[in-house]
Amino acid sequence: FNYIYFRCILSIEHQMKYKEHLQSNYAPEYGPDPYVNYGQLDDVIRVLSAKALSKADPKSREISLTVPPQTDATGNVIAQQDFTEEMFFKLLDAEIAKVEAFTLKQVQALREKLAKTEGLVKTATSEADQEKVRQLTDAIGEDFLRLEKYVNINFMGFHKILKKHDRFLPNNPCKIFYVSRMHDQAWVRGDYSDLVVRMSTIYSQLRGDKTVQDKDQASFLRSTSKYWVKTEDVSRVKYAILKHLPVFLQKSSTGEADSQLTNSVYLDNDQMELYQGRLDKTAGAIALRFRWYGTNEPSLVFVERKTHRDHWTGEISAKERFIVSASEVEQLFTNTYPIEEKRAAMQAKGKSQEQLDEWELLVREILQVIHTKQLVPTMRTQCMRTAFQIPFDDTVRVSLDTNLCMISERGYDIQGGKVWHRDPSKPLKKTEITRFPHAVLEVKLNLGPTDPTPKWVIDLQSSGLLYEVHKFSKFIHGTAALLPEEVRAVPYWIDDASIRDSLIACGAQRILPEVTSPKAAEKKAAGPGANTMYPHLLPFGTADEEKSKDAAGRTKQYVPKSTGQTPALLAAPDLERPAVEDDEECCAKLKEFCCPSSEGGDELVYAPTSVQKIEPKIFFANERTFLHWLHSGITLSTIATGILAFASEEENASWAHWYALSLLPISLGFCIFALHIFLVRNDKIKNRTPGRWDDPRGPFILGGTLVMVLLLSFFVKCYEVAKYYTEEM
16 A cells, blocks of 8 residues: 655566556456556657647737747647647546546446345345355445545546646646646545445444443543554555444434544643643543534534543543533533533433432533633644444444544634634634644454453554554644644654644644755755754653654554555455656665665655554563673673682693683673663663564574583583593593
8 A cells, every 4th residue: 555654665566657557557347448548648748748839928918810820949830730738638638537437437336236235135034145245245345445446546647647747848737727626526526435334234234233231421441542544545444344343323423424523622721731741641631622523513512531541550541521512611611500400400310329420520520620720722623533333332442533634722712711612614824724644543442351352453453554653642733733832842753754744734844853955955844853842752751863863663664565464354455556756766776665765865754653552561671681681691700700710729720711711701792782782672662663672683692602612611521531531441
C-alpha cells in the first residue's frame, strides 16, 4: 500500500514509467479498456511540447477577423497543426467521463448483487446455505476493494498526466482546474459507504449477533489502543472489521451511511492546565469535553470526563458522562445547573439510589472543576465516526474517525457560557483549523482477566495497515498545532513527516524541526523544531540533536506487503503503490529501502510512527541485566587472580599464568560489554525506539571466546596428564 512517508521506494516496479505501471496493474476482471489511456494522453503532450506553442497575450482584449492566426515559435500557424491543446482537453474529458461511467456502473452492479444476497440470507437456514451466502458476500467485498483500487489508480493517473501537461506546456496550465473538477464528480466525491453497512448487516445475520442485556453506559472502563490509518487503506480496514463486528449505527443516524458527524468541544484554562496534565500523563489528569452527534445544531450534549490512570499500577483509565440539553450548557458555566430537580426527575423514572448518587457526584465534581479551574472552550475536534460494536456489548468495540479536523475555540466572546462553540456560518482563518491527514482507529477491549484478545484483532493489528501511536490524543494534537504560543510542550508525534504538511498549512511551522537542505527549506519552511523548543518533550529527559531526530519511535525500516506476511483476513485485492513520476529518479544507491535521507535526497523523512510501550519495570530489568553481566565479569577476574596467586608457588606454572592472563581480558570484555549494552538499551528505552533491543552477537562472541579458552585449557591438561603417565611407564 502507498506510503506517503517516502518520496521514492526501492522496487523495480516503482522505477518504471507510470504507463507500464498502469498496464501491469490492470484488473483481469476489467481488462484495459476502462482504464485511463495514459499513453495516448502522454503522446499528445509530447507532440504539443515539441511544437513550442506560443503563449496568447492575456492582456489583449481586442481581436480582428481579418488578422491571420497566431504562429508558434517556428513560424507555423497554430490552427493548421495536426495536434492542438483543444484535442488534449477533449481527449482528457472523454477519459474522465469513461472512468466515471464505469465506476458508477460497477457500483450499481454491486448494489444489485447485495440486494440478491440480502434475499438469500433470509432463507439460509442450513450451514451449507449460510456458507454459500458468506462466499457471495466475500466476493462482493473483494469486488468493492478492486473497484476502489481502480478508482485510485486512475485518479493518480490523471494527476500525473496533468502535472506533466503543466510541466511541458507551462503557457496553459490546467491541473488545478481539472483536479477541482474531478473532486466534484461522483466517481471521486461519491460516498458509497452504504455498501459497507449492507455487507455488515449480512455478516451480522450470518454470525447470529444478538443484542445483549442493556447495560448502564454512563461509566465504563476500557483498555484502548490507537492507530493511524492511511486514507487509501480505510476501506480495507472497514472490510476486515465488519467481518467480525457489525456497524453500530447511532439512533440519530439515517442508516444510509456507516458514519456520522461527531463534534467535541474540549475545555481548558489560560494556563492550559488540563492539556499539560494529559500530555504528561499525570496520574488523575482529566479532560473535559462537550460532545454531540449529527450535522445540525446540538440538541443533546454529552458532558464527558476522561481520567487518566497508569495501567501498570493496576488501575484503568475511565470515561464518565452525563447528558444535558444544549440550552443547559450555559448553566454549567454559571454554576446554576439544577441538580436537585434533575435528580428528582431521574428518581421518578426509576433510577436506583446508587445510580443517582453516582450521577450527582459526577455532576458536582465536573461543576467544581469548571469553576475552580476557570475552564472555557479551547479546542473542538470534528470527524466522521464509524463504530463497530454489537449493541450494548462493549467486549470489543472499534471506532474509526475519518475527515478529522481540529478547530480552535479561542478568540471569541463566550458571553458567560451562552456561546460555547464557534458559529458554523462564519469562515475560519487558516490558523484556526488543522486537518489531520490520516484516519484514527481506536480498538477498545473490555476483557476479563483470563479472556484472550480475539485472534482477528491481533491479525488486524499486525496486518501492516495500522500504525500504532501510543496515547494519541486529538485534543492534544489540535491544541499543540493551533495554540503553539500557549503550550509549554508538544507531543512526540508532532515531528512525524506524514503530518508535516498539515501543520505547515495551519501556520504551526515553529514547532517543526529545521530543514537543512536549501531546496527543502524553500519548499517547506519550518521553525527550530519541537525537540529544540521543548527539550522536555522527549519521553524521558533530553537527548542530543542526532538522537532527537530519531526519537519518538520512528523507524526508517520498510517492509513491503509483497513479502506475503499479510494475514489471510486482509487477502483482498491489493492497492499497489504508485509508480515514481516519469521525470523523478530514485536514489542512486540501492539499499533495503530508499528515502530522501540517502545521498542525493533533499530532506529527512521517516517511516510510520510505531511507539514502544514503556513501563517502569523495563528500567529495572535493564539494570538487573547489567548487574548480571558485571557479576560474570567479576567472577572471571576473581578466578584469574586466584590462579595467578596460587600458580606462582608451583613449579612449571607457565601454562597456568598464560591461562589466567587469557581469562583477565575476557572478564574485562564482559564488564565493557555490560556497560555498553546497558547504555544502548537505556537510550532505546528513553526514545521508545521500536525493534529488537537484544544483542544477538555480543553474548555469542564473549561466550565463544570463553569456551575456546576453557577447551584449550582442557586439552592442555589432558596432554599433560597423558605425558605424565607416559613418562611414569
